[in-house]
Amino acid sequence: MPLRALRTPIDRGALALVGFALAVAAFLAFAPALFNDGDTSWHLGAGRLILATGSVPEGDPFSFTFAGRPWIAHEWLAEVMMAAAFTAASWGGLAVLTAGAVGGLLVLLGLELRRWLAVPRVIVALTLVAAMLAPFTLARPHIFAWPLLAGWTIVLLRAREAGRAPPLLAAPLMIVWANLHASFIVGLVLVGVFALEALVQAADRRGAFFGWAGFGLASLALSLLTPHGVHGLLYPLQVSGMKALPLIMEWRRTEPGQDWLFLAIVAGTGLLALVRRPRLSVVRIVLLAAILYLAIAHVRHQPLVAILGVLLLAGPLSGASPQPVRSARLAVAMFALGLALIAAVRLPLAIPRQDSASNPITAIAHIPSELRGRPVLNAYGFGGPLILAGIRPFIDGRGDMYGDAFLFEHQRIIQGDAQALTRAVRRWGIRWTILEPENPLVALLDRTPGWHRVYADRWAIVHARD
Incomplete structure (x- = not known):
């Protein structure tokens, strides 16, 4: 390591954020509530089948009512990850994998917010985000898409901040995301949103158009590298257009009686915005309104408000200029080490399997x-x-x-x-x-x-x- 690097001051605030993320990960690694969803089991079943056969099933292998009917495991990569962790270390392995994904999300958010806010305020923001995510923190594929959503959004925001298009090297993230969870559609939409903002605000609109168009087309093309191809782009529209969605709990409307904490945090943030009057482009205001509408219409979209909302509002609400975060790589390394220690403690211990409303x-x-x-x-x-x-x-x-x-x-x-x-x-x-x-x-x-x-x-x- 160069002598100059040894003399670089360590950002103790960034390391404190890692400590917070590790504390959350440690708590989740021992939380039986991670498995309080019946869908965890069929995702595990699908992952085990893929590992056993070496291929993604194209027909229903599970039910007797629809046996053999066309069905592709859209979240096959996440299911393989889940099954591999389960095979290696049973429920403890799946708990550590899930806890690591949530902790990784908090590290990404914390390091980005650190550019704008003091550590105590970042901790408060992350606590509110964790509270909004808590009802959805389950051992299911969407958990592994959360860090990708945060990282992807940070790449786009940094590009806008620098007045350039995102680097093409970031586009291959879409391959992983598209095979992991259907929320990759949100990532593609975000490219279009920030491209529009760039065209509206850029002095060199021609350069902005070709830069963002190139990144967008590359991302779109790479998102098709899945077992379901073009159908993967249509799948979210197919699901959201189903008339029976209200029968499924995660697709119900947000209700004050059941979702009071989410609504309280949203209302509190709205009041803070009225006081601070952050400078936001019309495009970003429309984006925030759109994701809030989705969250009100279907509770499963509340995490979008938590993750995208904090990234979009942190800078404008702070009123400060972004500052570089020292020790970011060290912080990531410390998180990886801390997670390894959590796994070393957690994996030898059995998780007591508990009956629940979704797991009789x-x-x-x-x-x-x-x-x-x-x-x-x-x-x-x-x-x-x-x-x-x-x-x-x-x-x-x-x-x-x-x-x-x-x-x-x-x-x-x-x-x-x-x-x-x-x-x-x-x-x-x-x-x-x-x-x-x-x-x-x-x-x-x-x-x-x-x-x-x-x-x-x-x-x-x-x-x-x-």
Whole structure:
């Protein structure tokens, strides 16, 4: 190492931010709540299948209702990562992988905010971001897309700050992102947004056009290097256009009663903006309004507000000029070392598997062997755990594959529609059910001749036909 580098002052503030990120990662590495989502299980199942076969499936390999129907694992890279971590170190490995992704996101955000804000204010901002992300901090593919969203946005903002187009060397990030999670579409949209801002504000509009157009076209072309090609660009539109989305919890509207913390942070930020009156371009104001609209329409978009909002507003709200952050590389190295230490402590310890509303572990373990291979009618959220247990479900979290008609029919069944149940039994030969206790269908089965309870606890009730 050159002597000059040894004399370079260490930015203790940057290292303090790393400490905060590591504290969050350490907490998450030991948090069983990371697995409180049934979709984690089918993602693991898909990743294990890809690792075993060496190829991404093109037909449904899991359900008995849609077996063999066209289906491509759009998030195959994330699923392979999850399965590899699970194979290497069981649930502890998956916990460390997930915690590392969240901690990495906080490091990226913290180092960028450090350019504008003092460390205490950065810690406050990161705490608010972590609070907004908490309901979505689950062992699922979207977690691994968060650091890419932050890093990609930082690259674009730095390019705008310097008055140039983003470096083409950043475009290959889109290959990873497009194979990791469908949110890569947001990255492409952001290129268009900042390109528009550049055209509006640049003195050399011709140069700005060709620079941003070249980067945008390269990013678009690289995003097509996936097993699903052009269909990957259409997939988010297909999902967002489904009429049955309100039936899926993560696609519900943001409600004051359930999402009060998110709305409170947004309102507080809005009041701060009214007081500080930050200088924002019209393009950025429209962008902020658009992502806020998406978050109000569907709760799953709230992380966009948290991550993009803090990056877009930190500089303008501070009113300061950006300052270089010393020791950024050292901070990243310290985070990697700290995460390795967390893994060394965490991996030898077993995670106690707990029953939850999306993981009826005990109920699945009590399913009689003679029923496990027979057609089942299950709650939507139980499909993933059934897949991981080697049981073909009626339905699971891949709502886009099943489509509106099937989702609505399933909803009618579990809401206790006797005729819909009769249709399902006749068409699919249903022999047993596993449902949440509050499902109206449970009460219907309890009083229907020919059905009896096999197992019941606070998380799930299993019925079988006589």
